[in-house]
Amino acid sequence: MAITTAPTASTDRLTTIWETSPGLYGILASVDHKTIGKRYLVTAFVFFLLGGLEAAVMRWQLTRPDTHLLAPEVYNQLFTMHGVTMIFLFASPILSGFSNYLWPLMIGARDMAFPRVNALSYWTFLMSGIFLYSSVVIGQAPDGGWFAYVPMTEQAYSPGLNMDFYALGMIFLAISTTIGAINFVVTFFKLRAPGMSVNRVPIILWGTLSASIMIVFAAPALTASCILLYFDRRFGMHFFDAANGGHPLLWQHLFWMFGHPWVYIVVLPAIGLASDMIPTFARRPLAGYTFVALSTITTAILGFGVWVHHMFATGLPQLATTFFSAASMMITIPSGVAILAWIATLWYGRPVLKTPLLFMAGFIVLFVIGGLNGVMTAPVPFDWQLTDSYFIVAHIHYVLVGINVFPVFGAFYYWLPKMTGHMLSERLGRWVFALMFVGGNLAFFPMHIAGMLGMPRRIYTYQAGLGWDTVNLITTVGAYVFAVGVGLFLVDFFRSLRHGPLAGNNPWDGSTLEWSVSSPPPSYNFAVLPTVRSRYPLWEDRLGEAPRGGGAAVPVLDDGRETFGTSALDSDPEEVLRMPDDSLWPVLVSLALLILFYGLLLSLWWMAIVGVTGVMVLMVGWFWPSRIPTRETALSPREP
Amino acid sequence: MPDAHRLKRLPIPAIVRRTAAAAALLLPLAGCTDYYPNSTLTPHSEFGRAIDHLWRIELNLGTVVFIVVEALLLYTLIRFRERPGQPSPEPVHGNTTLEILWTGIPIIVLFFIAVPTIRTIFETQRKAPANALEVDVYGHQWWWEFQYPQYHVTTANELYLPLGRPVNFVLRSKDVLHSFWIPELGGKRDLITNHTNYLWFTPDSGMAPNAWNGECAEYCGTSHGVMHFRVFTVAPSDFEQWAAHQAHPSHPDSTTALATDTGGYRFPAAKLPEYVIPATPAPANLSFASGVAGDAARGRKLYSSSACIGCHMVRGNPMSVGIIGPDLTHIASRYTIGAGRYPNDTTHLRLWIKNARLMKPGVIMPTLGANQVDPITHSRVPAAAGLTDQQIADIVAYLQQLR
16 A cells, blocks of 8 residues: 655645635535534434433333333333434434544545535434424424334324424435435445455445445335325325225335334444454454455345334234245344354454453344344244334344444444544443443343233333333343443543543554544545555555555645545546535525425425425525536546 | 363353353243243243244254354453464455355254244144134224124123133224234234234133233333233133123113122132232322212213213113223123223222223323313313212212122
8 A cells, every 4th residue: 555645735735625614614514524424423422312311211110110200191202212313313323423434534535425415414414303302392202103103193193293293304314314325325436545446445335335225225115104104194195094995004014114124224334343343453354354245235135125024913924924034034144144254353363352342242242142032033923922022122222232332332432533533541441341231231131031021012111010020120220330331431532532642543553544544634534545455454564465566656636625536346546536615505405404394394384385495496506517627637527 | 273271261151150140030930920920931822832832942042052152252352362472363364164154054043943933834824713712802092892703792801711712813903003912822913903813822721710911012002001901711611601691781770680680700809810900009199089988879870871871881771882982781890990900999990980091091081070180181170060979989889780
């Protein structure tokens, strides 16, 4: 790899070109992927804390039998918002945050393919989160479960605004995830540094790519079902209304065609994060890179063929349930492959037991449990006992906490030093891990037993004498231990900003390109865009794989915001891409969308029309051809 | 590679301890029905046992996989962890044979689960035998209606099933989705608007008559958490007696006949397991005047001319033909009210009638007591329009004659 240091004059020039403008304008107009990535991380983490708070209140109610601290109406809103928040506003956006921040640095580019779309994706996520949580402010939060089964969510049984917030909020959020996903797909295929062929990218790219392709296909199912629900509720249509020929199972099919792939959407990038952290701490390359990359893609494909396993008790024909039962078992195979690849990586390496690796070990343990209790639900007849019981609550938490939260916290300890320039505390980190691991298992393992003892999901209280008291008490204690771990992490984070030792470029001896630049990285990422010759550019010396050559003379690209466009598979340089400047259009478009959705929510049609018109006018402004002169180079310049 | 003397210091004991602890937690569950009345681990029907068989296979295979993988992980982390002065690890990228092997093994493991699964799917989804007892189940927000068309019986929230005879449940919903679940007798099946589902099994003929809990397992709104029912599995002759009496209308207009009716078969109170009668405390802000004695004759008149009859059916009382709420023809033969929410006794019946929406949030039954505040509409029932405590006591006295 050729990391050439550009002359100081050149870096000054690059800074002037790439730095976001100061002041309020810069805050609203920034298109820097690092800024957007950090915003995603902070916003999603705030939602994580809100979702955690909701869980804490619910656990308080369930600690003892016959507790009536919360009325059922409130409890039902809490568990719905807990699910919606954790699944939609935390699990997926937090990964978008990491991917946004890391992708360009890992692939040797200066930004994402569509920086303004990236900004729009963030602002829309924030606005839809605000939209959803404004329901809490007026006390009409969604209360039909995050799965919102009809007919209970129809106007007849849910006359308030609660489920309108849900239906519209989901459509709103899907705009953000969809455009974000398209941005990732294009970035993957067009912006990789010269020489970084598809078999050399870090696994997180495979993870986020697979997830993004899944989003593009899965999100429309959710959008469609939510539009139908909104039409049913607001205009008295009968898509799901059984009394007039609609069918409740239509909702379930549509929702789970989206909902099950979504589970993989929130775990595949996290699996990617893990696959990139483990080699660093094993001090050797990932064992079976190809197998892990393929398992990611296989999971993404199979993930679309298992949705009916959420509906085994709805009385579908035997042949259908048999097929989906088999498919649900099959999907564990790629996961098993990945788990064994990580263990083999550690086996053949020299595991360094730093905090991120502890989180990775915890992640593997929880992944195995979440996989095993998942396989247990795949055989249809046994699922008839398990479905809608606390066993499934245990399963979903092992999956989402194990395969999303643990890699994310490991990634915080690993990559936050790159973002802030300061190391987090190793000592506190071990405590955070221990509290979260012990607390998590203490909270979620007894849920299996509660389910086997017949405790249904989503009950706001339970009578004494059913043998559920002890398991629920343990669960609550575990949940609070887990919460203390999260709190300690926050302490560690704020402490590190002031007192954390400086990270330097490469505190972990990592192998990928983001570790070749300063922490935090300069606004232009790389003074000279790197040329890549292997999977582990910073380890080339010790792996002895790629002969170190002088490398071709690479232009510095400092005539405006520019980065290389390369070919889809082999990453041959094809063109110099002109990247856009800061812009207010994204935040304005998302504000117009917010107006549109409040108009739809309140049936204020004039307001909705203002919103739609606003979006259209702003889009025209956004796409108005700019007068920036294009640069003539050997590679033909083009607008991305 | 692992060498022998190192192996002795493996972290396996830790794992064994953990598994043993988990097993110790699970073991007592297997035997004690009294402590765990809703357990799925102690099936009492052929349907439940078929499911249980699958569970045992999965538990065994799962435990093996868990121990192997976690032991491998812990062993790796400890055995190969970085120590000072070690050479760098070999920079190998992988081992294709190994990778193919670890893809193949899970496939074989899954095969051992898949084959019995498919067999059980087809076994348990057969049509019910011709001699099966049919029970039509209707889910309501938040109570259960049970009809026995072969016996012309309609009842609510309490099921009687003869031991050893297959029972075929025909499952329908009157409003939103529900799910019918008796954990000790087998898996659940959803009640879907616009769609009929079936579920059948045979309560074991050899077991002693017993009572079981049933639950709604599909989230169905405000009081989903308290939508229970009770199941009494009884000797076939007792069942026939119970059904014959339940089919019979209550005595039309004769107060004396009502008072002397001793009722048909009812599951003996002395043999009731503890969990059948919930000890859930009534809302603290709901009270009833003490020392009020009800008069059944007055109660019958009042009942027959009040709002009650708009929703409730009492066969034999020509005024009471409502079909929105539970059939009350033999209400006094039941052990609980409010779908397993409270004991069916004088105190709770009175409180229920006075302010049902306080007793069970969200219910359709309006608040009836004079000066009570309806928790849904937040309006106070006017003194003139509401029922006084005396009137409620009279109605309860009447209801308690409907054995």
